[in-house]
Amino acid sequence: MNAPSKKPDVFQAIADPTRRKLIQMLSEQEMAVNTISGHFSMTRTAVSKHLRILTDAGLLQETKFGRETRYKTSHEPLLELKRWLSYYERFWENKMNMLRHYVENDEQRESSERHTE
16 A cells, blocks of 8 residues: 655745745746756756755646756745745734834823823
8 A cells, every 4th residue: 555645845845045046036937957057056966856846846847848848936836835924924013013002102101201290
């Protein structure tokens, strides 16, 4: 019996700065492996490994043109990241609103205390 394959973790895939740079590059245009490799000071094999991780996580789509493989960004998995981050965005907005409310009330309190003196 085969164990069910586990879906690659999008968060782990973007944890590496090289892979984040690859996503950014490929979001602007589709590129072949040779072109992509020229932007990095690592071997083509190392770049290919990063591309494979991103492809397995669904963050990149690959298309074969003869012997050449081209890559482009797949935006749907990025929505998972956006949803996760949006929770923390709301959290920080709430904290900042509470701080602003505290500071404004404190300033008003100090102002009223000065007027009563």
